[in-house]
Amino acid sequence: MKDGPDIARVAALIGDPARANMLTALMTGQALTATELAAEAGVTPQTASSHLAQLEAGGLVRPRRQGRHKYVSLAGEEVAAVLEGLMGLAAGTGQLRTRVGPRDAALRKARVCYNHLAGEMGVWLYDALLEQGYLLAGAERPELTEAGAAFAGRFGVDLEALRGHRSPLCLDCLDWSVRRTHLAGSLGRALLARILEQGWARREAGSRAVLFSASGEAALREAVLRE
Known part of the structure; x- marks a missing residue:
């Protein structure tokens, strides 16, 4: 080259x-x-x-x-995004492990991608934030709206502290299992932290899997989708 x-x-x-x-x-x-x-x-x-x-x-x-x-x-997060993208490319082109592991279903449902939520739940969260008008899709990265800032405050996220960090507030990350976008950046990290703090989900020891309880998943959906 x-x-x-x-x-x-x-x-x-x-x-x-x-x-x-x-x-x-x-x-x-x-x-x-x-x-x-x-x-x-x-x-x-x-x-x-x-x-x-x-x-x-x-x-x-x-x-x-x-x-x-x-x-x-x-x-950094850029390395994680490249790895997640390569996983998606491998899955999409049939480059899969010979044996499916016992945690594969859980990882597809919800998992940690470096420091933010990925998998089906991560993609759902990203889509819901767009549909509620909390995020605007951008050419380079998504943008948090005024309504989104109000939502973040209700969710317990300290936006002022996040904006003081050098890392971008919102970033797109291509999900390897769903092949669609989930939310990265400091906001993605903070949302996952709050989900865990609320007890709606927990990290599985020795795995990237994030395990939601039925009540926790319902509580997350209600918190994001309420008017």
């Missing part, structure tokens, strides 16, 4: 099965140790360290230290 960014290097970093498994594990939004990522990838700790060094050099992960321990997280 003679012109433009070097996509081949990034693709090669993601394309290794062990590194792909590590990156997928980090899609929970949590920082993990090299030992934990080695287990996710099915490689030795030494091999995992080598892979992580390559991912760090390529700008895909970010290390952080806490005491004697070193943790690794995705470098």
Whole structure:
């Protein structure tokens, strides 16, 4: 490739099965140790360290230290969006795992995509925000309307604090399982946090799955759709 960014290097970093498994594990939004990522990838700790060094050099992960321990997280929301998009491309072209895992149905229903809600519930939430006039679809990114700001306040989101962050308030993210858009950005993160705080759903340990109770799903729909 003679012109433009070097996509081949990034693709090669993601394309290794062990590194792909590590990156997928980090899609929970949590920082993990090299030992934990080695287990996710099915490689030795030494091999995992080598892979992580390559991912760090390529700008895909970010290390952080806490005491004697070193943790690794995705470098940012942009990396998560690329991974989610690749998952959608793989699913759409039939590049699927041979065996369907026991959590696949739960992941399709609702899951964490780095730090925001994805899956059927994430897509429903995005569509509902558009239909209620809380979001306006934009060429580059969705925009929060005045009605949307009022909704966010009722929902318990501190918009003033969010607008003080460097990260965009609203971003589109292509959902791999539904192949439609869900809401990312600092607002997407805050909405998921409130859903969990309200007890409407919970994170499943060791998985990206977000498990809604029947009453929690009903409460979310009522909170978004009420006049």
